[in-house]
Amino acid sequence: MVRARHTAHIPVEVEYPEILRNLANDVLSGEYESGHDGAGLKILDIGANVGFFALWASLRWPGSEIHCYEANPGTFPxxxxxxxxxxxxxCTHAAVYPGPERTMKFFSRFPGDGEAGLTAYLYETFNENLAGDVHEVPIVKPADLPKADI
Incomplete structure (x- = not known):
């Protein structure tokens, strides 16, 4: 008897901005493979973007409940x-942040922007004026997240 691990290539249809094509291929090809087996897990996807990881995780860990948080108003749809x-x-349209704020300013250049984020921290990172859209987004506190299997 042989017991071996193989990768199943399963077609997944997703909608995304063209700029995310390489990201789609990377994530849906198993970029986040951890070697952890299980089913019926609780998984948090913070900064879920257009859902590549959530879709892949739903196939990788069957029957798992996946909680996605995405703040970008252009990406969430x-x-x-x-x-x-x-x-x-x-899916929850919100940023995850531990402070007392109920909303915060969020910067993005386009739907699916992987470098989008809360403006308070992007200004520290980029040290310059940001060219793009700024939106007020709801905040979810980490204590309010469902308990995840770690």
Whole structure:
């Protein structure tokens, strides 16, 4: 008898801005493979973007409940559409932040922007004026997140 691990290539249809094509290929090809086996887990996807990881994780760990958080108002509709068929994927339009604020300013250049974030921290990172859109987004506190399996 042989017991071996193989990679199954399963087609996944997703909608995303063209600029994310390479990211789609990387994530859906198993970039986040950890070697951890399990099913029925609770998974947090903070900064879920358009849902590549959530979709991949739902196939990798069957029956798992996945909680996605995405603050970018241009990206969130993609996340909702891409995950709508899976009742175990729950999407929240919010940033996760431990402070007392209920909303904060969020910067993004385009839907799917992987370098988007809360302006308070992007200014520290880039030390310059940001060219793009700034939106007020809701905040979810880490204590309010569902307990995850770690």
């Amino acid at each position: 993609y996340l909702q559409r891409n995950t709508a068929a899976n009742p175990l994927i729950h």
